[in-house]
Amino acid sequence: xxxxxxxxxxxxxxxxxxxxxxxxxxxxxxxxxxxxxxxxxxxxxxxxxxxxxxxxxxxxxxxxxxxxxxxxxxxxxxxxxxxxxxxxxxxxxxxxxxxxxxxxxxxxxxxxxxxxxxxxxxxxxxxxxxxxxxxxxxxxxxxxxxxxxxxxxxxxxxxxxxxxxxxxxxxxxxxxxxxxxxxxxxxxxxxxxxxxxxxxxxxxxxxxxxxxxxxxxxxxxxxxxxxxxxxxxxxxxxxxxxxxxxxxxxxxxxxxxxxxxxxxxxxxxxxxxxxxxxxxxxxxxxxxxxxxxxxxxxxxxxxxxxxxxxxxxxxxxxxxxxxxxx
Amino acid sequence: xxxxxxxxxxxxxxxxxxxxxxxxxxxxxxxxxxxxxxxxxxxxxxxxxxxxxxxxxxxxxxxxxxxxxxxxxxxxxxxxxxxxxxxxxxxxxxxxxxxxxxxxxxxxxxxxxxxxxxxxxxxxxxxxxxxxxxxxxxxxxxxxxxxxxxxxxxxxxxxxxxxxxxxxxxxxxxxxxxxxxxxxxxxxxxxxxxxxxxxxxxxxxxxxxxxxxxxxxxxxxxxxxxxxxxxxxxxxxxxxxxxxxxxxxxxxxxxxxxxxxxxxxxxxxxxxxxxxxxxxxxxxxxxxxxxxxxxxxxxxxxxxxxxxxxxxxxxxxxxxxxxxxxxxxxxxxxxxxxxxxxxxxxx
Numbered sequence: 001x002x003x004x005x006x007x008x009x010x011x012x013x014x015x016x017x018x019x020x021x022x023x024x025x026x027x028x029x030x031x032x033x034x035x036x037x038x039x040x041x042x043x044x045x046x047x048x049x050x051x052x053x054x055x056x057x058x059x060x061x062x063x064x065x066x067x068x069x070x071x072x073x074x075x076x077x078x079x080x081x082x083x084x085x086x087x088x089x090x091x092x093x094x095x096x097x098x099x100x101x102x103x104x105x106x107x108x109x110x111x112x113x114x115x116x117x118x119x120x121x122x123x124x125x126x127x128x129x130x131x132x133x134x135x136x137x138x139x140x141x142x143x144x145x146x147x148x149x150x151x152x153x154x155x156x157x158x159x160x161x162x163x164x165x166x167x168x169x170x171x172x173x174x175x176x177x178x179x180x181x182x183x184x185x186x187x188x189x190x191x192x193x194x195x196x197x198x199x200x201x202x203x204x205x206x207x208x209x210x211x212x213x214x215x216x217x218x219x220x221x222x223x224x225x226x227x228x229x230x231x232x233x234x235x236x237x238x239x240x241x242x243x244x245x246x247x248x249x250x251x252x253x254x255x256x257x258x259x260x261x262x263x264x265x266x267x268x269x270x271x272x273x274x275x276x277x278x279x280x281x282x283x284x285x286x287x288x289x290x291x292x293x294x295x296x297x298x299x300x301x302x303x304x305x306x307x308x309x310x311x312x313x314x315x316x317x318x319x320x321x322x323x324x325x326x
Numbered sequence: 327x328x329x330x331x332x333x334x335x336x337x338x339x340x341x342x343x344x345x346x347x348x349x350x351x352x353x354x355x356x357x358x359x360x361x362x363x364x365x366x367x368x369x370x371x372x373x374x375x376x377x378x379x380x381x382x383x384x385x386x387x388x389x390x391x392x393x394x395x396x397x398x399x400x401x402x403x404x405x406x407x408x409x410x411x412x413x414x415x416x417x418x419x420x421x422x423x424x425x426x427x428x429x430x431x432x433x434x435x436x437x438x439x440x441x442x443x444x445x446x447x448x449x450x451x452x453x454x455x456x457x458x459x460x461x462x463x464x465x466x467x468x469x470x471x472x473x474x475x476x477x478x479x480x481x482x483x484x485x486x487x488x489x490x491x492x493x494x495x496x497x498x499x500x501x502x503x504x505x506x507x508x509x510x511x512x513x514x515x516x517x518x519x520x521x522x523x524x525x526x527x528x529x530x531x532x533x534x535x536x537x538x539x540x541x542x543x544x545x546x547x548x549x550x551x552x553x554x555x556x557x558x559x560x561x562x563x564x565x566x567x568x569x570x571x572x573x574x575x576x577x578x579x580x581x582x583x584x585x586x587x588x589x590x591x592x593x594x595x596x597x598x599x600x601x602x603x604x605x606x607x608x609x610x611x612x613x614x615x616x617x618x619x620x621x622x623x624x625x626x627x628x629x630x631x632x633x634x635x636x637x638x639x640x641x642x643x644x645x646x647x648x649x650x651x652x653x654x655x656x657x658x659x660x661x662x663x664x665x666x667x668x669x670x671x672x673x
Contacts, residue, residue, distance in 0.1 A: 223433040229383045230428075231448040231499070232421035234413075242436050249438075320438055321483040 001317075008313055012306050016299070019306075023298040024071045027291050033063050034087045034289045061087070074295060084292030088285070093293045096281065097300070103171060104277040110197040112258055115204030120251065122205070123212020124244060130217060138209065145206035151268040154199045158273070161195065168195075170274045196273055200266050204258060208251060215250055219243035245319075253316045256308025260301045328398055329356035330539050331380070331507055336393035336407065338372075338379045345614040349375040349388065351563035352659065354640070357507065359398075362533065362540040364554035364571070366547065366586075368609055372563040373543045377509045380541075381426055382406060382416050397507070399423055422452040425500040427529075429512040431492035435484040441468075442480035445499050452503045467498040470535075471528060490521035494528065501532055508533070509541045514549065526553055547590060551575060556646070559583050562612055562620030568640065569647030579649040581625045617661065619652070627653060632668065639665045 083093035338350035468476035514522035622633035641655030
């Protein structure tokens with residue numbers, strides 16, 4: 001057990017290191033840098049910035065140095081807890097990320113829980129009552145959920161809720177936007193959470209339900225189910241102890257992958273819903289070649305992916321005895 | 327002496343969108359206490375469905391449409407085919423009085439539960455609520471089925487065992503509550519020949535030890551000859567010949583049984599290059615079968631206008647030996663299960 005965990009952990013650290021390098025290089029691949037973006041922006045307003053000023057800025061930001069030195073500097077700083085500065089906002093990256101990470105995690109965890117609880121329930125009902133009216137209903141809704149883009153669903157739901165007089169967009173009502181944390185602000189947040197939770201979670205729910213249904217149908221046919229029945233085990237107990245238990249394995253083994261997907265995969269939806277999450281921030285940073293903030297966010301997402309997989313491995317390891325033996 | 331199990335005119339049908347599949351269509355046989363009855367037939371003849379009907383675990387859309395399954399339980403007789411029997415009453419019998427060993431040892435155990443857990447489950451349901459006692463019984467059962475190191479094995483998982491070992495574990499589970507009847511559904515089909523012999527011997531020994539009856543389902547005539555007292559030969563959902571092993575092997579009467587026995591290649595008796603004595607044709611589909619002898623289109627002694635018009639009834643041909651064939655009797659089995667007489671028009 002410990003050897004397994006240690007090995008996995010070492011791979012994990014190595015993987016994060018390599019991905020951080022690769023993503024740092026990829027962010028710098030487009031021609032030009034943030035200074036170029038800045039110059040273009042000034043030029044658009046008719047101002048001309050002299051070449052000397054641009055060169056001085058480059059030297060000041062360290063952008064004149066080769067990529068590997070930039071990476072090394074940035075990464076040693078990251079290890080010391082300094083994520084660098086955002087060129088755009090002229091603020092430390094750690095401050096910017098800290099502002100958004102709590103909300104992002106809150107929405108992610110809510111929608112993840114929503115997706116798995118509802119998805120597994122629907123999957124079980126669909127499989128146990130295969131080809132029933134309920135099964136067909138969930139199948140149709142599930143495919144619609146999988147096929148329609150989330151931001152479209154967001155727009156439709158926003159229209160419906162707005163017409164019904166509900167709160168739409170953002171996570172707080174205007175009066176609480178810049179207010180310090182209070183009980184009232186928290187309640188206001190709770191009122192705003194369900195919409196993004198459902199919208200972001202829908203695609204996940206549909207996916208989980210499809211996988212659960214297919215795996216469970218497979219397991220229900222297995223001989224060990226008949227064996228348990230022949231022992232005199234009651235039907236409901238049997239269902240939970242054997243086929244559902246086995247069918248949960250593939251779902252569990254992918255739960256970790258959902259974590260970064262929900263953070264990074266909802267850029268458009270979060271923009272539509274005006275949610276102050278990490279997604280839109282990463283998007284604008286990439287567009288502007290605001291490289292420290294982009295690199296830090298990618299490092300954050302990579303770590304989430306790898307940690308998620310690590311957690312999945314541990315879960316699968318404890319769930320399935322077949323994995324335990326080398 | 328009353329039989330332990332008395333199956334009378336059992337009918338188990340599957341209502342599919344293509345029509346009614348009469349998988350079991352009027353099967354009758356008895357199993358005496360401590361006796362071994364062999365149920366033999368080709369794939370799809372209804373032998374497994376018969377076993378599932380006795381356990382009342384027929385998968386949907388299958389349903390017991392008629393007949394009785396009388397089981398002797400502690401002085402009282404219960405009709406297992408009775409639809410009035412509640413689920414909990416049935417579950418109390420399953421695993422305690424009747425238990426079953428299946429064909430596929432590789433898949434018949436849950437991959438994610440330890441062997442101990444799976445033996446204890448049946449013990450908790452029928453024998454004891456005490457964890458320590460259940461563990462002791464489980465270890466004892468594993469030792470009895472010939473598993474070395476039962477103390478250690480009890481915490482292992484099925485994938486750590488070979489096929490033969492898994493089948494031994496299945497037998498341990500099935501016998502943990504000392505059932506009166508063990509249904510063994512082709513328990514050796516998926517195993518190596520050497521392991522097959524061991525498993526057969528094991529079931530035989532445990533049968534003597536536990537004083538139980540065994541219903542042995544197989545398509546292997548060799549197995550029947552080795553372990554059974556009596557045999558019921560099934561074809562297309564019906565028992566076509568029924569008698570002692572001696573009678574069936576040395577004095578077969580039904581054309582199907584005769585050909586079945588002849589189809590076994592005999593070492594030294596078959597010349598090289600000589601074709602095997604296979605039965606011509608294939609088993610017809612049991613969907614929407616009209617009332618006739620199921621074997622008529624493969625039979626070399628078929629009588630036109632007789633075999634394809636009526637279902638022959640089981641008739642006594644010798645002491646404890648019955649055959650369902652118009653070559654041997656004129657009695658007809660009617661739809662309602664009663665017996666009529668064939669009127670032969672002189673040719």
